[in-house]
Amino acid sequence: MELQLAPILPEIVLLAAACVVLVVDLFLPDAKRHVSYWLTQLALLGTAWLVLATASQDPVRAFGNMVVDDMVADLLILFSLVAVSLSLFYGRHYLVARGLFRGELFVLLMFAALGMMVMISASHFLTLYLGLELMSLSTYALVALHRDQAAPAEAAMKYFVLGAMASGLFLYGVSMIYGATGALDVDLVMQATMAGAGNRTLLVFGLVFVLSGIAFKLGVVPYHMWIPDVYHGAPTPITLVIGTATKLAAFALTLRVLARALAGIEFDWQGMLIVLSLLSMVLGNVIAIAQTNIKRMLAYSTIANMGYMLLGFLAADAAGLSAALFYAVTYVITSLASFGIVLLLTREGFEADSLDDYRGLNQRSPWWAFMMLLVMFSLAGVPPTVGFYAKFAVFEAAINAQFLWLTVLAVLTSVIGAFYYLRIVKLMYFDEPVDRSPLEANGDARALLSVNGLALLALGILPQPLMGLCAIALAQSQFH
Amino acid sequence: MTPYLSLSVWVPVVAGLAVLAIGRDRDAGIARWIALAGAIAGFAVTLPLFFHFDTGTSAMQFVERSSWIPRFDIWYHLGVDGISVLFIVLNAFTTVLVVWSAWEVIQTRVAQYMAAFLIMSGLINGAFAALDAVLFYVFFEAMLIPMYLIIGVWGGPNRVYAAIKFFLYTLLGSLLMLVALIYLYGASDTFSFLEWYNLPLSLRTQVLLFVAFFLAFSVKVPMWPVHTWLPDAHVEAPTGGSVVLAAITLKIGGYGFVRFILPILPDASRYLSGFVIALSLIAVIYIGFVALVQADMKKLIAYSSISHMGFVTLGFFLFSPIGMAGGLAQMLSHGFVSAAMFLCVGVMYDRVHSRQIADYGGVVNTMPKFAAFMMLFAMANAGLPATSGFVGEFMVILAAVGVNFWLAVLAATTLVLGAAYTLWMYKRVIFGAVANEHVAGLTDLSSREFWLLATVAAAVLLMGVWPKPFLDVMNASVVDLLAHVAKSKL
Numbered sequence: 001m002e003l004q005l006a007p008i009l010p011e012i013v014l015l016a017a018a019c020v021v022l023v024v025d026l027f028l029p030d031a032k033r034h035v036s037y038w039l040t041q042l043a044l045l046g047t048a049w050l051v052l053a054t055a056s057q058d059p060v061r062a063f064g065n066m067v068v069d070d071m072v073a074d075l076l077i078l079f080s081l082v083a084v085s086l087s088l089f090y091g092r093h094y095l096v097a098r099g100l101f102r103g104e105l106f107v108l109l110m111f112a113a114l115g116m117m118v119m120i121s122a123s124h125f126l127t128l129y130l131g132l133e134l135m136s137l138s139t140y141a142l143v144a145l146h147r148d149q150a151a152p153a154e155a156a157m158k159y160f161v162l163g164a165m166a167s168g169l170f171l172y173g174v175s176m177i178y179g180a181t182g183a184l185d186v187d188l189v190m191q192a193t194m195a196g197a198g199n200r201t202l203l204v205f206g207l208v209f210v211l212s213g214i215a216f217k218l219g220v221v222p223y224h225m226w227i228p229d230v231y232h233g234a235p236t237p238i239t240l241v242i243g244t245a246t247k248l249a250a251f252a253l254t255l256r257v258l259a260r261a262l263a264g265i266e267f268d269w270q271g272m273l274i275v276l277s278l279l280s281m282v283l284g285n286v287i288a289i290a291q292t293n294i295k296r297m298l299a300y301s302t303i304a305n306m307g308y309m310l311l312g313f314l315a316a317d318a319a320g321l322s323a324a325l326f327y328a329v330t331y332v333i334t335s336l337a338s339f340g341i342v343l344l345l346t347r348e349g350f351e352a353d354s355l356d357d358y359r360g361l362n363q364r365s366p367w368w369a370f371m372m373l374l375v376m377f378s379l380a381g382v383p384p385t386v387g388f389y390a391k392f393a394v395f396e397a398a399i400n401a402q403f404l405w406l407t408v409l410a411v412l413t414s415v416i417g418a419f420y421y422l423r424i425v426k427l428m429y430f431d432e433p434v435d436r437s438p439l440e441a442n443g444d445a446r447a448l449l450s451v452n453g454l455a456l457l458a459l460g461i462l463p464q465p466l467m468g469l470c471a472i473a474l475a476q477s478q479f480h
Numbered sequence: 481m482t483p484y485l486s487l488s489v490w491v492p493v494v495a496g497l498a499v500l501a502i503g504r505d506r507d508a509g510i511a512r513w514i515a516l517a518g519a520i521a522g523f524a525v526t527l528p529l530f531f532h533f534d535t536g537t538s539a540m541q542f543v544e545r546s547s548w549i550p551r552f553d554i555w556y557h558l559g560v561d562g563i564s565v566l567f568i569v570l571n572a573f574t575t576v577l578v579v580w581s582a583w584e585v586i587q588t589r590v591a592q593y594m595a596a597f598l599i600m601s602g603l604i605n606g607a608f609a610a611l612d613a614v615l616f617y618v619f620f621e622a623m624l625i626p627m628y629l630i631i632g633v634w635g636g637p638n639r640v641y642a643a644i645k646f647f648l649y650t651l652l653g654s655l656l657m658l659v660a661l662i663y664l665y666g667a668s669d670t671f672s673f674l675e676w677y678n679l680p681l682s683l684r685t686q687v688l689l690f691v692a693f694f695l696a697f698s699v700k701v702p703m704w705p706v707h708t709w710l711p712d713a714h715v716e717a718p719t720g721g722s723v724v725l726a727a728i729t730l731k732i733g734g735y736g737f738v739r740f741i742l743p744i745l746p747d748a749s750r751y752l753s754g755f756v757i758a759l760s761l762i763a764v765i766y767i768g769f770v771a772l773v774q775a776d777m778k779k780l781i782a783y784s785s786i787s788h789m790g791f792v793t794l795g796f797f798l799f800s801p802i803g804m805a806g807g808l809a810q811m812l813s814h815g816f817v818s819a820a821m822f823l824c825v826g827v828m829y830d831r832v833h834s835r836q837i838a839d840y841g842g843v844v845n846t847m848p849k850f851a852a853f854m855m856l857f858a859m860a861n862a863g864l865p866a867t868s869g870f871v872g873e874f875m876v877i878l879a880a881v882g883v884n885f886w887l888a889v890l891a892a893t894t895l896v897l898g899a900a901y902t903l904w905m906y907k908r909v910i911f912g913a914v915a916n917e918h919v920a921g922l923t924d925l926s927s928r929e930f931w932l933l934a935t936v937a938a939a940v941l942l943m944g945v946w947p948k949p950f951l952d953v954m955n956a957s958v959v960d961l962l963a964h965v966a967k968s969k970l
Contacts, residue, residue: 362633366592377625382651383618389549392614392658396552399662407662411655418651422628422644430632430640467551 004062007069010050010077011117017043018110025103033101037092040106041085044113048081059477061123065185068123071473072255072325076120076248079329083244083336084113086452090340090445091237097348100145100235108145109241112138116245120252125174125184125261128253132170132217135249136163139242143234155233162216162226170213176206177261186261193264204268210257211272217250220310221279224303231299236346236353239295240339243302244332251328254313259321259479266316273314274406280307281410285417295353297420298338301379304417305331311410312394315401321479322471323393329466330378330390333455338375340449341368344441358424360433368439369428371453378456380421381414386459389467484528485542485558488568489606492522492575496598503591512583515594519579522601523572529560530569535952538562538960540611540674548615554671557612562957563738563808564608566950567731570815571608573939574727575601578720580932581823585719585830586634593634597720600626604728608735613661613671617654620732624650627721627729635716642709642716649699649709657696660689664744677743680969686748693741694756700733703793704763707786714782715835719826722778726785726818734792734811738804742796743964750965753797760797761890763790768897772904777828777835780905781821784861787894788814794891795876799965803879804958805951810872812950813860813943817869820857820936824850827929828909832918837908841915846922851910853925853933858906860940862899868943 005012021043025036051074059070088109095101112135119131140163144156178184180203181192192198216223231239258269284304291297309331312324345352345361345368362369378387391414398407441449459466495518503511534541540559548556560568578597586593603626606619624647632643665671668679681689699706710730714722742749749756764787771783788810795807827850828843829835844851860867863874873894880888914920925933943950 362589362592373625382625383621388618388621392662393552395659396662396665399659400666404659404663407659408656411659412652415648415652415655418648419644422647425628426632426640426644429629430643464549464551467549471551 004060006054007060007062007121008067009054010047011114011121013050014043014047014110014114014117017047018107018114021110022103022107025106028103033103036103036106037088037101040110041088043110044081044085044088047113048078048085051077051081065187066124066127067118067121069121070477072477072479073121073252075325075329075469075473076252077117079332080116080120080245080248081113083248083332084109084241086336086340086448087237087240087244089448090336090343090441091235091240092445093441094235094237094343094346097346098146098235105142105145108138108142112142112241113245116249119249122256123186125177125186125189128256129167129171129174131249132253133167135246136167139238139246142238142241143230145238146235151233152235155230159226159230166213166216166223169209169216173206173209173211173213176202176209180206186256189261190263193262196264200265203265207262207265207268208272210262211269214250214254214257215276217253218247218306218310219303220276220306221283221303224280224284227303228296228299231302232293232295232353236295236339236343236351240336240343243298243335243339247302247306248328248332251309251325255321255325255479258313259316270314270316273310274403277307277310277314278406278409280304280310281413285413285420288417288420291420292355293353294342294355294358294424297355298335301417301420302335304413305379308391308394308410308414311403311406312397315397315403317397317401318471318474318479319400320394320397322467322474323390323397325474326393326467326470327390329470330386330459333452333459334375334378334387337371337449337452337456338379340445340452341372341375344368344439344445344449347437347440355424355427356434358427359431361428363433364436365439367450371450372428373425374453374456376421376424378460380418382418384460385456386463387456388460389463393467482528483542483544484525485544485560485605485609487525488522488529488572489558489602489609491525491602492518492572492598492605493602495519495522496595496602499591499598500595503594505589505591508587508590511591511594512579515579515598516576518598519572519576519601522598523576526569526572526605529565530953533560533562533565533953535562535956538956541565543611548612552614552665552671553669554614555612556615557672558606558609559611560609562954563961564735566808566812566953567608567728567735567815568605570731570812571601571604571728574724574815574819577819577823577932577936578723580928581723581826582718582720583928585826589633593630593720596626596630597724600630600724604732607732611672611674613664613673616673617658617661621651621654623729627725630721631713631717634718635721637716638712639716642712645709646713649706653696653699653706656692660692663689673740673744677964678969679744681745681747683747683751683970686745686969687751690741690745690748690752693736693745697733697736697741698759700736701730701789701793702733702786703759703790704767704786707763707767710786711779711782714785714822715776715778719822719829722822722826723819726781726822727815730785730789731811731815734789734796734807737793737796738808738961743961746965747968747970749797750799753799756793756797757887760790760794761887763787764794764891764894765897768894768901771901772897774901775837777825777837777905777909778822780837780901781818781825784821784898784901785814785818787898788818791873791876791891791894795872795879798876798879798883799962800879800882801958801962802875802882804962805954806872806875806879808872808954808958809875809947809951813868813872813940816936816939816943817857817860817867820933820940821861823933823936824854824857827925827933831922834918837905839916840909840919841912842910842919843922844910845914846919847924849925849930850933853937854906854910856937856940858902860944861902863895866941866944868940868947870944871947
């Protein structure tokens, strides 16, 4: 059999680049650390370009269907890599100011990205698990990067213990699915479940464990405990990576496992997702109101947002999945901008993570206040920002799949959610500034963040290209 | 063909962005002049809509249609009929007033203030002109953002509470409407709501959809008992904010009734008409009494707005041509009169910095010109014949007599109550001896204020004396609308 390397060429390149940066960084004095930084950016963006360049018309399978290179994978990988790269761009001055601008950071980030890529393009439970672990272990270490401080160490510990347990649950569930169907290949499992073969009780038990692992990675209630602590404790650029890129990888995991491998027992996981989704929307939005730290508030907002995304997922048809994909992608774009602005306001010894730090931002800098306004209204789902179309699409899918009352509940929770987003706008526009220091971020970060923020508005006015792309990608990748 | 509707939406928005980009706080004059130019240009492009309007047809005119989001078959679809065209012109006219009225009054963040009003004006025009449900919804929701900022940034002491209450009330209603819109899309495969006029729906479905739409629009109107955001928002908002709220955004609620609820859900509308009429009468009578006891002028006018809007919904749910046209005429007239009343309060507030009736008295001695204008507007608010306020109220009462005599009697109490609360306030503020040194030190209208109020006064008198052009424009559409309401969809 011929060895097909083309589908995993981007992964190979990123791995090689990570090794190169690891070695090169050893020989660099601290003053030249920016060389590794730019090499990392080059590797991430080069890989992203390679993903685009090697994108094919039809799904390509390789290594005995261990990996698949389809459009959904390309799309998610592209956004993950860009998210990791932007996290570095936005966080550069933050990392420099805290002495975290070191070789470990770059290498670990690249390995995390590699893990995501493996996970996203996996078509086999073992490859999925491999990618999941590579990503998770790298992010545990990244959270702990600021090791001489208590909060990051605590966050990393919590993340690690809970994350390891979730991985264990996932793997245990996989073993049951293997027991029931005799296969680990996603497509073979799908054929078996569709045909109704295997011990159904065992299969549903396997589903419960696998879904617990997935729910942990997505951070939906009741597997959300780690999210606020990790978001809060981690250095903000790392929070940004966890809040964006890893969510996309977790989305791919959900898609491969639920919508494909276990498509045959759709009714079983639909019921579970209803509970997860509803709890996340309610708890996430209600608890977010009580937060005084913006990183914690955004953490609860993530929980709620994953609940809305699952709403599209549980519709379980082409429209629902593409709505969920669109939701995930737009959520990542919005999150990048939100944490980007948090990073923009930080400086040495100042985290800008208290809500009060946003008081009177409109008077300090109307432009960034406007960007944050766009982010907040996008998270609240108010047009003309892209967040509205994301919610619109999942609501449409859910109503179409006869989940009318669930949608009405979702709508009510999003009114609750609007309150705390409006409060940020209130602080920025209605209050007088407390802190009037100038902003320190680099020029490239400012330019990229402006583009990022305006993208929320531009996609809100013309959502069709991205929406259409999500639908085409799902159709090409043969989910339903 | 010139796309007048697109121009009426986008000229103010672009002007608003230009003000934001060019205007600086240090040199606010430039921002003011650009804003005024933008507002006047925005008004100018709506005039052809009125003068080239074909009154002989109920079909949509000036239609523009191009694909927007093919994924959900959503179109950028604009058009006006006799009902919506008047509100677009009214809105553009009000925007000019608002920009002009803020000239020297607003001194902080002038560019942002002007931009917020201009952008909102464009969005409101969009809501009136949209023929695609999602497009309508986008404009309907997006206009909350500038209004939220206007109340919160330039408002009074309790502005934060008022702004957030305003936003959340409206958002709750409108999100339920979004669910209803998506449901109708599922049932018809289109978001073009004119096609929903002929979509068969069971009574149960219609009633559920009615609840969703009714929440959205009754909050906006606002109807009793979901009116409580309005007095707060009005009291705290700057003068311009109050003017736009009362004159325009309340009308979108009324517009929603005639554009969505009545023709799409005719059976539910007839089935629940008693309920809506009861709520409307409570608004007219009970809120009228509430207005009577207010100590704050802005609050009094806010309650009077709710009471007047109760007349509008009453007129709609009588299902007669004269009641329907009366409701629409009442909306138009209220657009002028409430704007004028809020501008008058603004004139006094700018001088004394108080809205309490008790802080005034004998203003006529120091501000005779102002007193004369306010007299006219107070009379119009009370529904005096030959002012615009009379036309709508008279038509609705006439329609009510046709349905039930006692209904008409209850509705007609507004003539007494409206006169009581408006004229009593006028008496306490304007007449009598000079109450205190603040009033003694008042200066009469500046020439800007004089011409501002004179413009509105002309509109109030024109519509009162010669309402025919306005009624002619809406006539064909009203007849068509009633035909839809009369046709069962079961």
